Amino acid sequence: MAAPQFQGWLGKSPEAINGKMEWGSYEPKKWTEDDVDIEISHCGVCGSDLHMLKSGWKETPYPCVVGHEIVGKAIRVGSNVKHIQVGDRVGVGAQSRSCQSSDCVDCSVGNEVYCTNGLVDTYGAHFPNDEGKSYGGYADYNRVNGHWAFKIPEGLDSALAAPMLCGGITVYSPLRQNGCGPGKTVGIVGVGGLGHFAILFAKALGADRVVGISRKADKKADVLKLGADDYIATDDDKNWALKNRRSLDLIISTVSSSKMPLTEYLTLLKARGTYIQLGAPDGGVLPPINAFSLIINGIKIGGSLTGTPSEIREMLQLAADKKIKPWVEERPLKDANKVIVDMEEGKARFRYVLVNENFGKH
Incomplete structure (x- = not known):
């Protein structure tokens, strides 16, 4: 099924870092048959989110929904995506697309995360071909290129898997x-x-x-x-x-x-x-x-940046096999503004994970 209206916590200015994100609707990237729509159950809170909300690295293209440690259920899968099925539990990390061209010096050898021809971050970036802007996981839904959507292994809790994705x-x-x-x-x-x-x-x-x-x-x-x-x-x-x-x-x-x-x-x-x-x-x-x-x-x-798709799959499986348990504190998505302030003040020990009140129990 197609995702309902996309809504999330929008940062509209550098003041967002002070707990002033606003819940609202936005237009996701245009749908293609290479994409996956995800009903978000969990999203980790990353230091990158703070930098982005306050334009710390460069000017942020507001409005921006941050969050790139996303776990949820695939509810729509493009016909060109073969490794994900509707209903699968999947995750998305810091990247949402790379060019994946056989002519790309990076993608052709499995170094997609370093692609210079079409790498798109999961939030605050623009897709090629006028497909629109990327929005992250402090939200109900996410749309991602299927190459950057990863099945979460059985036995790995969603709240633990989410912060692993960045x-x-x-x-x-x-x-x-x-x-x-x-x-x-x-x-x-x-x-x-x-x-x-x-x-x-x-x-x-x-x-x-x-x-x-x-x-x-x-x-x-x-x-x-x-x-x-x-x-x-x-x-x-x-x-x-x-x-x-x-x-x-x-x-x-x-x-x-x-x-x-x-x-x-x-x-x-x-x-x-x-x-x-x-x-x-x-x-x-x-x-x-x-x-x-x-x-x-x-x-x-x-x-080092983040990691390649093959490394992400390997890491998730290792975490499941070794029963690795990061120290996370689950917080409700509705309290995202307070969580951002707490994160900025260094209170996390050691990772906050936002749990969507609507979808966080499946």
Whole structure:
């Protein structure tokens, strides 16, 4: 069936970040036979939502419905979509379309998330061919290109699966791409929504030692409970950089700060170690890096976006098989404005998931 009227929480100006989204109707992208309509039951709340609501990265094309950790039921499936059936429980992450051309240097080799010819974000972006604008998951319904709709494995709760579709895959992909597994020591900088996923997945992938790294000592008990083997509090542990020098093979940084002690983080890496930056500060500015920090240690610095469709499917299945349980707090969709304010104030431990009052129980 076709979805009824599309309605959701609309951010209409940067004031939306202050709990001033407005519930209303909007026009989704034009329907094509490549699309799937989803009746949304759950949507995770991501830090990207906050950046977008306040035009933190760039000017947001208001009105905007944020939310790109979507789980729900497929209620309409285009004839060109073969892997999804009406009634399937499906999820959508941060991307809603890529060009999928055999001539695309990225899509042709399975790197669709890095497509430069037609990648469309799940909210606040425009589809090609005048198909309209993308709207996210703080809403009743979502319309997505079928290539970016994923079946949720049996045994994986919808409230747990939702935040994996951005928060989870954002850390899972660089862990997999950079050799996280037996024999490796991994440091996770920033133990919030992303960082707590990184600890869970690093352990699930078999890393020998996982170290949580944050500013204050008050997170230590939670980080160890998540499964980390050790914890570094950079504000409270005296001489932390010197004491932990050359101890890590891989660092995944989820911190979005232009003032983080990046030089000290790099000293934690073993020779030929790797540092991957995930957090994106407003304006995109990171602390300066001294060239000798890289050269004399033989270390590599890189970045990572989210993950490819194949990685998302792999991650969801691993989560189901290993019974990975992120720490989530379910909140009603009707309270989305209060949830945004709480998220901005750093109250989440560690991820909020909005539950649609109409569809959240199936």
